[in-house]
Amino acid sequence: xxxxxxxxxxxxxxxxxxxxxxxxxxxxxxxxxxxxxxxxxxxxxxxxxxxxxxxxxxxxxxxxxxxxxxxxxxxxxxxxxxxxxxxxxxxxxxxxxxxxxxxxxxxxxxxxxxxxxxxxxxxxxxxxxxxxxxxxxxxxxxxxxxxxxxxxxxxxxxxxxxxxxxxxxxxxxxxxxxxxxxxxxxxxxxxxxxxxxxxxxxxxxxxxxxxxxxxxxxxxxxxxxxxxxxxxxxxxxxxxxxxxxxxxxxxxxxxxxxxxxxxxxxxxxxxxxxxxxxxxxxxxxxxxxxxxxxxx
Amino acid sequence: xxxxxxxxxxxxxxxxxxxxxxxxxxxxxxxxxxxxxxxxxxxxxxxxxxxxxxxxxxxxxxxxxxxxxxxxxxxxxxxxxxxxxxxxxxxxxxxxxxxxxxxxxxxxxxxxxxxxxxxxxxxxxxxxxxxxxxxxxxxxxxxxxxxxxxxxxxxxxxxxxxxxxxxxxxxxxxxxxxxxxxxxxxxxxxxxxxxxxxxxxxxxxxxxxxxxxxxxxxxxxxxxxxxxxxxxxxxxxxxxxxxxxxxxxxxxxxxxxxxxxxxxxxxxxxxxxxxxxxxxxxxxxxxxxxxxxxxx
Numbered sequence: 001x002x003x004x005x006x007x008x009x010x011x012x013x014x015x016x017x018x019x020x021x022x023x024x025x026x027x028x029x030x031x032x033x034x035x036x037x038x039x040x041x042x043x044x045x046x047x048x049x050x051x052x053x054x055x056x057x058x059x060x061x062x063x064x065x066x067x068x069x070x071x072x073x074x075x076x077x078x079x080x081x082x083x084x085x086x087x088x089x090x091x092x093x094x095x096x097x098x099x100x101x102x103x104x105x106x107x108x109x110x111x112x113x114x115x116x117x118x119x120x121x122x123x124x125x126x127x128x129x130x131x132x133x134x135x136x137x138x139x140x141x142x143x144x145x146x147x148x149x150x151x152x153x154x155x156x157x158x159x160x161x162x163x164x165x166x167x168x169x170x171x172x173x174x175x176x177x178x179x180x181x182x183x184x185x186x187x188x189x190x191x192x193x194x195x196x197x198x199x200x201x202x203x204x205x206x207x208x209x210x211x212x213x214x215x216x217x218x219x220x221x222x223x224x225x226x227x228x229x230x231x232x233x234x235x236x237x238x239x240x241x242x243x244x245x246x247x248x249x250x251x252x253x254x255x256x257x258x259x260x261x262x263x264x265x266x267x268x269x270x271x272x273x274x275x276x277x278x279x280x281x282x283x284x285x286x287x288x289x290x291x292x293x294x295x296x
Numbered sequence: 297x298x299x300x301x302x303x304x305x306x307x308x309x310x311x312x313x314x315x316x317x318x319x320x321x322x323x324x325x326x327x328x329x330x331x332x333x334x335x336x337x338x339x340x341x342x343x344x345x346x347x348x349x350x351x352x353x354x355x356x357x358x359x360x361x362x363x364x365x366x367x368x369x370x371x372x373x374x375x376x377x378x379x380x381x382x383x384x385x386x387x388x389x390x391x392x393x394x395x396x397x398x399x400x401x402x403x404x405x406x407x408x409x410x411x412x413x414x415x416x417x418x419x420x421x422x423x424x425x426x427x428x429x430x431x432x433x434x435x436x437x438x439x440x441x442x443x444x445x446x447x448x449x450x451x452x453x454x455x456x457x458x459x460x461x462x463x464x465x466x467x468x469x470x471x472x473x474x475x476x477x478x479x480x481x482x483x484x485x486x487x488x489x490x491x492x493x494x495x496x497x498x499x500x501x502x503x504x505x506x507x508x509x510x511x512x513x514x515x516x517x518x519x520x521x522x523x524x525x526x527x528x529x530x531x532x533x534x535x536x537x538x539x540x541x542x543x544x545x546x547x548x549x550x551x552x553x554x555x556x557x558x559x560x561x562x563x564x565x566x567x568x569x570x571x572x573x574x575x576x577x578x579x580x581x582x583x584x585x586x587x588x589x590x591x592x
Contacts, residue, residue: 048566153449270344
């Protein structure tokens with residue numbers, strides 16, 4: 001038995017949240033996932049708290065109207081700045097990406113012994129909120145936070161190793177050397193590196209390569225994976241998925257049979273661009289995408 | 297006599313349009329300029345036509361409500377995709393940045409003899425609209441259009457020669473070598489380079505340096521300057537500024553006396569960020585900025 005018939009809402013400012021959906025799908029049985037990319041108003045990461053709260057609330061309300069019984073805030077910026085407002089406004093469980101990411105980082109650091117310190121890479125707005133530092137502190141973990149505003153445009157433009165040409169990929173490598181070099185100088189005792197933006201899993205190979213070049217091969221933690229596991233736990237705890245997490249995983253077989261039919265995609269801007277870019281993040285083709293106007 | 301008492305509306309998705317306002321101020325006497333940066337919804341350059349038209353109309357209507365009697369669309373993307381809709385919707389003269397930029401490029405190419413071909417750098421949305429190619433063709437000029445989506449984030453992050461450190465500036469130089477190298481391979485006979493995005497004047501020195509390195513020191517045309525002159529002409533032609541362009545320029549003395557009082561700034565997102573980033577584009581401190589909610 002899985003989360004049969006359950007509708008899970010997942011939203012992000014754009015495509016990045018599809019890395020969370022990608023990890024989520026194998027864990028939630030035959031649930032129906034409704035994804036919204038608020039692409040007309042992206043990026044959230046460079047905007048103010050007030051604006052991000054307003055955008056996150058309208059995105060979440062849209063998904064609730066589409067039947068969501070559990071909400072995944074698959075956007076670090078929206079989680080950092082609007083999770084409390086979302087929990088106040090919605091009568092359903094709300095799972096963000098920050099607490100699960102911080103918990104996974106704490107586990108990884110503890111495995112490696114003392115001085116639990118993690119380096120968190122994220123957008124400007126996420127970093128300025130210090131949401132990761134607070135979530136880590138609550139788990140006895142010290143966080144060094146580093147804003148990396150150019151990584152999202154570099155990922156969206158595909159200036160990445162395998163996709164881009166060598167000259168383009170070397171620009172991304174140079175940007176990573178600047179960001180990681182500065183961050184590791186500020187926090188030489190870091191034990192792990194947490195990807196605090198849903199775009200960054202697409203740079204994981206490049207980040208690991210740069211860490212090795214800098215002589216600091218930190219363990220890289222992907223909050224998308226940690227968030228997917230947290231959602232599965234919420235389903236279990238709420239008795240939505242009978243048989244616990246194992247049961248949820250078992251139900252994955254049913255999901256394979258149902259296939260693409262369990263996902264529905266909405267975007268507030270060009271559906272053509274969403275299909276093209278989104279497939280890169282989801283790791284498989286995005287099917288039908290419906291345009292929605294949130295009044296922005 | 298200048299454009300006394302006249303209110304001029306100027307809008308952009310963000311800060312870039314301030315490069316147009318900067319060129320405009322010395323030419324419009326004691327007019328009152330009301331600037332709106334639609335920062336809550338920036339960037340326009342990566343979004344769809346439908347979304348850009350909707351945003352441009354709401355920005356322009358706001359400025360009209362604030363008394364604008366002439367509208368300057370100080371955003372290449374909004375001009376490229378929404379100028380017709382803006383002219384249909386507004387009962388006042390509307391000046392965009394594309395036609396003046398194309399005319400200045402045509403003049404520059406003609407000065408240099410035959411094969412009039414210009415290279416246009418702009419955002420993805422502006423390039424995909426082919427608005428520059430059409431405006432140039434109408435003037436007997438062939439345009440090669442090159443989308444440079446990473447230049448706006450690099451400018452906004454200040455990864456520029458004088459402002460950034462050497463490592464950051466070298467990233468921007470490498471990105472320019474990639475974009476300009478590709479563009480000049482595609483259009484080796486280009487005679488001039490047109491900056492088709494209001495962010496790009498801040499990269500003018502770097503662009504000229506890269507062109508020299510590539511052995512192609514093309515003349516660089518700034519559409520912000522050309523647009524400012526076009527606005528002054530519209531004022532003259534409409535009899536708003538008596539005494540023609542010379543009279544408008546003469547009235548500049550009055551403007552110097554009035555000083556900052558002739559500008560009013562609005563932004564749809566963080567006014568703090570607008571002040572900080574905006575000053576870089578305006579070339580002098582941006583004073584008071586008022587937050588406005590366009591419902592996005």
